[in-house]
Every structure is written in structure tokens, then in C-alpha cells.
Amino acid sequence: MRSESRRFFEVGRTGVAxxxxxxxxxxxxxxxxxxxxxxxxxxAEAELKRRGELPIHMDTxxxxxxxxELRTHQLELEMQNEKLRQTHLELIEARDRYAExxxxxxxxxxxxxxxxxxxxxxxxxxxxxGVAREDILEKRLSDFITRQDQDLHYLYRRRLLExxxxxxxxxxxxxxDETHSWIRMECCLVKGEDPVGRYxxxxxxxxxxxxxxxxxxxxxxxKSVGALAGGVAHEFNNLLMGINGYVExxxxxxxxxxxxxxxxxxxxxxxxxxxxxxxxxTDVVMPGLSGHQLYARLTAHLPELKVLFMxxxxxxxxxxxxxxxxxxxxxxxxLSMGELxxxxxxxxx
Numbered sequence: 001m002r003s004e005s006r007r008f009f010e011v012g013r014t015g016v017a018x019x020x021x022x023x024x025x026x027x028x029x030x031x032x033x034x035x036x037x038x039x040x041x042x043x044a045e046a047e048l049k050r051r052g053e054l055p056i057h058m059d060t061x062x063x064x065x066x067x068x069e070l071r072t073h074q075l076e077l078e079m080q081n082e083k084l085r086q087t088h089l090e091l092i093e094a095r096d097r098y099a100e101x102x103x104x105x106x107x108x109x110x111x112x113x114x115x116x117x118x119x120x121x122x123x124x125x126x127x128x129x130g131v132a133r134e135d136i137l138e139k140r141l142s143d144f145i146t147r148q149d150q151d152l153h154y155l156y157r158r159r160l161l162e163x164x165x166x167x168x169x170x171x172x173x174x175x176x177d178e179t180h181s182w183i184r185m186e187c188c189l190v191k192g193e194d195p196v197g198r199y200x201x202x203x204x205x206x207x208x209x210x211x212x213x214x215x216x217x218x219x220x221x222x223k224s225v226g227a228l229a230g231g232v233a234h235e236f237n238n239l240l241m242g243i244n245g246y247v248e249x250x251x252x253x254x255x256x257x258x259x260x261x262x263x264x265x266x267x268x269x270x271x272x273x274x275x276x277x278x279x280x281x282t283d284v285v286m287p288g289l290s291g292h293q294l295y296a297r298l299t300a301h302l303p304e305l306k307v308l309f310m311x312x313x314x315x316x317x318x319x320x321x322x323x324x325x326x327x328x329x330x331x332x333x334x335l336s337m338g339e340l341x342x343x344x345x346x347x348x349x
Contacts, residue, residue, distance in 0.1 A: 108183075110201040116140045116157070119198070128183065128205050130175035141201075146172040146180060156187070157199070164189050170206065182206050263289035270298055277305065279348055284311040284330075308347050 102109060108125030112118050118139055126133045129144055145153050149171035156167045166188040172180045185203035250257060258273065260266035263286055270277060280298060282291040289297075295307045312333045329347050331340065 107202050107204045110141065110199075110203070112141055112199045112201065114197070114199075116142050116199075125203070128181070128203070129173060130179075130181075144173045146174055148172070160187055160189055160199070161197075182210050184209075262287060263291075263294040266294060267297065270301075274298075274302055277302070279306040279308060279344065281308050281310065281344070284309050306347050308343060 103123040105122060105124055108128045109120070109122040110118055110125055111120035118136055118141055121133065121136050123133070126136055129136060131144075142150050142153055152169065152171055156169045159165075160167045166186055168184070168186045170182060170184045172182055175181055182205070183203045184206045185201055187199050187201040189197050190200050191197040258269050258277070260269055266280075266282070280295055282294055284291045286294075291309050295305075295309075299305050307329060309330045310333055311330070329343070331343050
């Protein structure tokens with residue numbers, strides 16, 4: 001029976017080795033182990049010999065227990081390595097998702113340093129500026145701003161640095177095709193390891209929005225001009241009637257006429273001669289009280305008072321002033337004195 005050679009277990013602070021009397025060998029040596037790992041092993045053995053650390057003699061049971069512990073530890077390391085690998089893959093996926101959200105966001109993102117040099121930019125920012133990505137990095141943001149608005153840009157950057165409060169402003173940029181575009185930008189200051197800090201900016205093109213705002217302003221101006229024109233026509237019609245008609249109207253009519261400049265004066269005349277007044281002839285639109293409001297006040301004291309409303313505005317506008325409510329009489333100016341006289345006769349009769 002062949003006798004087994006004496007086995008020993010050699011332990012040192014720099015490594016673990018298992019050998020036999022016939023020559024040392026690795027118990028778990030892989031047939032495909034690289035030359036680099038072999039070299040490390042030889043260096044570790046040489047270090048053990050240099051330190052004078054003697055092999056530790058162990059019986060078979062001790063070796064089995066130690067091998068079991070080593071195998072268990074190896075499995076633990078493999079499981080931990082798998083977990084680390086899975087975590088690494090998840091981090092890569094999260095990074096890719098963030099990159100997609102960053103690059104394809106509906107707004108442009110920029111990061112600049114204290115010298116206004118662009119350090120980072122997403123694809124939307126590149127598209128808004130109308131240049132290639134390689135043509136935007138390491139360039140100053142001010143290089144893309146029109147000359148007229150560069151002072152405004154530096155003013156807000158200085159204000160941001162002094163107050164650390166986010167700044168919002170609008171300016172024009174020069175695009176790659178030599179056209180101009182309005183953008184709205186919001187910048188904040190982010191301080192990290194850099195003592196000066198970096199500028200994070202979010203911006204979007206607002207050309208369409210500015211066009212809509214301008215259209216709204218034009219519409220408001222036209223509305224104001226229309227109201228002014230209506231007022232001028234109203235006053236002009238009053239003036240024409242006053243100049244050309246009242247003399248003719250007193251001559252052709254058999255009624256007495258008491259004139260008032262406004263509702264207040266009309267109320268004063270009514271207080272003095274109310275019992276002798278049969279009809280109120282009034283404009284619908286007047287300064288202060290409207291014609292309808294004046295009529296309501298007077299009929300509170302004289303319910304049988306008749307009324308004839310006049311207006312230089314169109315009929316629909318006069319109706320909006322409640323002039324035609326409850327079948328009230330109405331005439332549209334301008335009109336001849338003959339027409340006015342006939343209308344008064346119809347109301348009185």
C-alpha cells in the first residue's frame with residue numbers, strides 16, 4: 001500500500017497556501033489561471049519565507065473544516081459580486097434614463113461657469129440655438145446673444161451672483177442661420193466644491209408667445225380706438241344737432257324745450273318744473289348717469305313721464321345700455337329735425 005506523503009497547511013499574513021511533502025500546489029488552482037495570479041502567488045510565498053513564518057501542521061479534519069470555510073466564503077463573495085453587478089446595471093439604466101430626460105426635455109438646459117463658458121447643454125438647447133453640439137460647448141453664452149441684449153444678460157448674471165436669487169429675463173439670440181429668436185431664461189447659482197459656483201439655466205423660445213402678446217396689444221388698442229371713435233361720433237352728432245337743429249326744432253314744434261347739459265342739470269330742472277314736463281328727450285350714453293338711470297330717477301317722482309332715448313352708437317350698443325328694455329322709445333342719430341319732431345309727436349300722442 002502506497003503511503004501518503006505528509007501534508008501541511010502554511011499560513012501567513014500575506015496569503016494562504018496548501019501543500020504536501022511532494023511539492024506545493026494550489027487546492028483550488030484553476031487550470032486557466034493567468035500568469036499574473038501565479039506571479040502574485042510566488043511573491044506571497046517568497047514573502048512568507050523571508051519573514052521566517054513556518055508552516056502550520058494540521059490534521060485531515062482541520063483541513064476539511066478550513067476548506068469548508070473557504071468554500072463558504074467564496075460563495076459569499078460570489079453572491080456579493082452578483083449583487084454589486086446587478087446594482088451597477090441598475091445605475092447604468094438610471095443614468096441612461098436621466099440622459100434621455102435631460103436631452104429630450106421640452107426646454108433647454110445649460111450649465112455655465114463664472115466666465116459664462118458653456119460646460120453642459122442638452123439637445124433641446126442645441127436645437128433652440130440652431131447650432132451643432134460641438135459648436136456650443138466651451139463657448140461663451142454671450143457669444144449667442146445679440147449685441148443689443150448682452151448688457152442685459154451681464155446685468156442679470158451680476159445680480160444673480162450678488163443676491164443668489166434666481167433671475168428670469170428675456171433676450172434675443174443669434175441663431176446659426178443668422179436669424180434672431182426671443183428666449184426666456186431662468187438661471188440659478190449652484191455652489192459645490194467650486195467656491196465661485198456654476199450657473200444652471202433653463203430656457204425656451206418665446207417667439208410665438210410674444211407674437212400672441214403683440215396681437216393682444218393690437219386688439220386692445222383697436223378696441224380703445226373703436227370706443228374713442230364711437231364717443232367722438234356721439235359727441236359730433238350732438239354738436240351737429242345742437243348747431244343745425246334746435247332752432248329749426250323750436251320753430252317747427254309747438255312744444256316748449258328745456259335744455260340741460262348733463263343728468264345733474266336735468267334733475268335740477270325737473271325739481272323746479274317737474275309738474276309741467278311731459279317727456280324726457282335724453283342720450284343713452286352720458287357722463288355720470290346714463291339716460292336710462294336718469295329716466296328711472298325722474299319716474300320715481302313722476303311715473304307718467306314719457307321718454308325718448310337717442311344715441312349716436314349703433315342700435316345694439318344702445319340696447320346693451322338698457323335703452324330698449326320694456327319697449328322704451330329710441331331713435332338713432334344722426335337724424336333730421338323733421339324725423340325727430342315726428343317721433344316726439346308719436347311718443348306724446
